[in-house]
Amino acid sequence: MRITYDSDVHALYIRFIETTVTTKHVAEGIAIDYSEDGRIAGIEVLDASERFGDSKTFRKVVLENNGAVYIDGKDNQIDKTNQAA
Numbered sequence: 001m002r003i004t005y006d007s008d009v010h011a012l013y014i015r016f017i018e019t020t021v022t023t024k025h026v027a028e029g030i031a032i033d034y035s036e037d038g039r040i041a042g043i044e045v046l047d048a049s050e051r052f053g054d055s056k057t058f059r060k061v062v063l064e065n066n067g068a069v070y071i072d073g074k075d076n077q078i079d080k081t082n083q084a085a
Helices: 048-052 055-059
Strands: 002-006 011-015 022-027 030-034 040-045 061-063 069-071 077-079
Touching: 011 048, 048 055
Parallel strands: none
Antiparallel strands: 002 011, 011 040, 022 030, 030 040, 061 069, 069 077
16 A cells, blocks of 8 residues: 655645556545456545644654554654554
8 A cells, every 4th residue: 555645736646456447436525446346446636634623733653553653744664553542
């Protein structure tokens, strides 16, 4: 999985798989990309900074319940597998 944020256009994209896609617009500024076999390949959110608040929100990612690895805005990876939440 890869998450990107383009601050020039305030677009957040979560890519689950790299493949050719068909895009379905599900709401104003929100699109879901599907692979040929119907799996969700990615999700795009336009105007993300307005929808989620401060753009600092996009500087960190926490993947929970899957070996909990925290990625901060400076590309530092901190393994929190054995730490209390």
